[in-house]
Amino acid sequence: MPILSNWNEEIKFLVPDDKFKTPSSISEVQTIIKDAAQHNEKVRVIGAMHSTTQCMVGNGITISMKNMAEILHVDEENMTATVQAGVTIHQLCEYLKPRGYQPPVILEYGNFQIGAISGTQANDSSLSDSVQFASFVVGVKLIKADGEVMEISETRNAEHLHAIRSHYGLFGVVCEVTVRIWKTRHLEFSYEMTSLEAFSKDVIGNVDKLRNSYDQAFGLLFQADGKFMIQKRRFVDNDTKSPHPLTNNLEAKAINLYADLVLPLAKANGQLKLPAHQQEWLSTALVDLPLRALSHSNYIINPNDRAVPYREDQPHFDFFDWVFPEENWSSMAHAWISLCNKFEAERNFVLTLPCLVYFLKQDDNMLLSRSRGGNMMAIDPEYEDPTDPKWLEFRLAFSEVARQHGGIPHINKTRDGAIRWFAEACDQDALEKYLEQRKEFDPEGMFVNEFFSTMFEGRL
DSSP states (O other): OOEEEOTTSOOEEEOOGGGEEOOSSHHHHHHHHHHHHHTTOOEEEESSOOOSSGGGOOSSEEEEOTTOOOEEEEETTTTEEEEETTOBHHHHHHHHGGGTEEOSSOOSBTTOBHHHHTTSOOBOOOSSSOOBGGGGEEEEEEEOTTSOEEEEESSSSGGGHHHHTTOTTSSOEEEEEEEEOEEOOEEEEEEEEEEHHHHHTTHHHHHHHHHHHOSEEEEEEOTTTOEEEEEEEEEEOTTOOOSOHHHHHHHHTTOOHIIIIIHHHHHHHHHTOOOHHHHHHHHIIIIIHHHHGGGGOEEEEOGGGGOBOOOTTSOOOEEOOEEEEHHHHHHHHHHHHHHHHHHHHHHOOOOOSOEEEEEEOOOOSSTTOTTTTSOEEEEBOEESOTTOHHHHHHHHHHHHHHHHTTOEEOTTTOTTTHHHHHHHHSOHHHHHHHHHHHHHHOTTOTTOOHHHHHHTTTTO
């Protein structure tokens, strides 16, 4: 009886041997679905299980697409790649790299399976393009609840494409995905160290300045002193040489600084159980300083090298991703600092890892896009010990503050937050349209698990 767990091992569930399916063809998937319909069973599909919410947990049949992991076709004329659902983002990047292509969105967790992220909010950070991988999906082949194959693309059943880009496994079993590809555009990385106070004086103006000079940006916000490190990225000619060959070489070999250095140091700090002020000091020495050393670097990489596969033995951590309209981000960031200070003073609890800041360009290509209404910025606290009960208390308190600032949680990444608040925080017209289309594909709710039943309670 397999015991399935998500990537940080905080979500575990048993699946009976006869309920765990690993099909290797579309016809096998059809047989599984038709048999499930005959016996009135629920069905959920798992990917890499990177989610920290229980969105993947089922109580019936669980399908893994790991045996459907072939790259089927690259269409150089239409600039698309068609893959089976079990292909990972790392696998796709490794295939496209020598051919001079890349996916438009490359996520640093290379284990992601394309079938899963073809219909979720999985995102990078960008100023000039859509940041969600699913926004570049131009076609899928899936098995509906009646066991029949349906193709949805820009030319076939196109009225469903925007909903399918947010499928979350609720429309059927996605077996094949066609995604847009680009010719490889190398990325130049540089860094800027500023402060929350300086940046928040004119958030929209400062983001516009970044947008005028760079294609992508990503931030690290340090709770202890309010420093804000911005990673700035821009596309450059592919023959441009890196000014720092050593740094570029390290990136090219996909050495994961965060997993191999920062997280072990943060965990070691937490295990010492020091008073909060000592934890904060030690965190600055062991965690913040190595990251801030990057602010002096400048290097160029092939974007395909960013899809780093994580090992099972690498340190686990947790995150809590909310996004906010650009105009609300400053007040929310200050509210986050205040909440951190409150928990430090009252509960001896310190966030030893920096908060992640993603930039999300307005994107209405998906019905459940978190940036349908405008440009958004994330406040994504991270913590090295997902089991710490004080981290749970912090998450719940953070959610209340986030809601007051117009925040939208991440269905896959905001444990406790998404299941309670996503449905009321997202675009209501788009959600209504999404749920109407979902019911057309699955009228009896075969693919709806407890997580989504709770999240969409009263709406299904």
